[in-house]
Amino acid sequence: MRPKTDPLSVLCEGDPWRKARAARAMHAAICDGATVVTAAPPDRPSRPDRPRLVPARSLAKRKLGSEEGRAALLHAIAHIELNAIDLAADMIARFSRCEEVADRRGDFIRDWSSVCDDEARHFVMVSDRLEQLGHSYGDFPAHGGLWDAALKTRGDIAARLSVAPLVLEARGLDVTPGMIDKLVQAGDTESADVLRVIYREEIGHVATGMTWLRHVAAFRQLDCRDLFRGMVVEHYDGVIRPPLNHDARHEAGLELTYYNELTLQPRI
Numbered sequence: 001m002r003p004k005t006d007p008l009s010v011l012c013e014g015d016p017w018r019k020a021r022a023a024r025a026m027h028a029a030i031c032d033g034a035t036v037v038t039a040a041p042p043d044r045p046s047r048p049d050r051p052r053l054v055p056a057r058s059l060a061k062r063k064l065g066s067e068e069g070r071a072a073l074l075h076a077i078a079h080i081e082l083n084a085i086d087l088a089a090d091m092i093a094r095f096s097r098c099e100e101v102a103d104r105r106g107d108f109i110r111d112w113s114s115v116c117d118d119e120a121r122h123f124v125m126v127s128d129r130l131e132q133l134g135h136s137y138g139d140f141p142a143h144g145g146l147w148d149a150a151l152k153t154r155g156d157i158a159a160r161l162s163v164a165p166l167v168l169e170a171r172g173l174d175v176t177p178g179m180i181d182k183l184v185q186a187g188d189t190e191s192a193d194v195l196r197v198i199y200r201e202e203i204g205h206v207a208t209g210m211t212w213l214r215h216v217a218a219f220r221q222l223d224c225r226d227l228f229r230g231m232v233v234e235h236y237d238g239v240i241r242p243p244l245n246h247d248a249r250h251e252a253g254l255e256l257t258y259y260n261e262l263t264l265q266p267r268i
């Protein structure tokens with residue numbers, strides 16, 4: 001009998017380090033041929049008591065010239081990566097049984113377990129660097145609204161694919177090169193190197209989102225761009241904010257024609 005694995009082992013783990021280990025174990029099991037057996041995922045994954053979750057606007061602006069400021073930036077990225085682990089596990093638990101992906105269910109599961117594994121590595125890399133700067137994940141307050149997009153898109157695979165990888169992760173591609181430059185300017189090449197690894201791999205995550213949105217659009221016999229735009233307007237605030245990294249977006253297959261009309265134009 002083939003062994004089994006379950007993304008709920010990731011989603012229902014509250015300790016962040018054990019969650020990352022569970023994600024890596026799930027992916028290893030899937031690569032070894034384990035069958036995914038899962039139940040309906042929780043609306044909110046388990047999380048630790050710390051960090052304290054606060055509205056994004058109440059988070060202090062980070063000044064990267066100081067070590068404390070760089071630690072706060074790494075902490076914010078670790079928090080994003082922890083959410084990303086859960087998003088990938090939730091993609092498998094919630095959407096791998098959708099009729100739109102039934103013909104390629106194994107590929108869908110492998111793709112998102114690979115993303116989940118990357119996110120777990122990202123969390124560990126960033127948290128390890130944070131420890132080198134004298135802090136741990138949980139030491140700073142964190143953005144309390146990161147899971148809101150997951151809640152808003154839990155009912156439709158096209159909505160989830162449009163908003164999570166193709167708006168939110170694409171946003172990471174837009175802003176990360178600027179962070180890397182600032183870290184290098186501040187002399188923190190170790191943190192910059194960690195962000196470079198993440199940046200390269202996130203291009204792949206956006207590409208995975210594009211692959212599956214195209215697949216869903218073909219199943220529904222819809223134009224993929226129209227589907228994307230409609231989902232972003234309905235399930236997100238419908239606005240893509242500059243700065244935009246067109247080169248990285250293009251490399252991931254997310255073409256300007258998808259988001260041009262949604263882009264907030266700078267005020268003249």
Ligand SMILES: [Fe+2]
Nearest residue numbers: 081084119122
């Ligand atoms: Fe990541």
Ligand SMILES: [Fe+2]
Nearest residue numbers: 084169202205
């Ligand atoms: Fe990612």
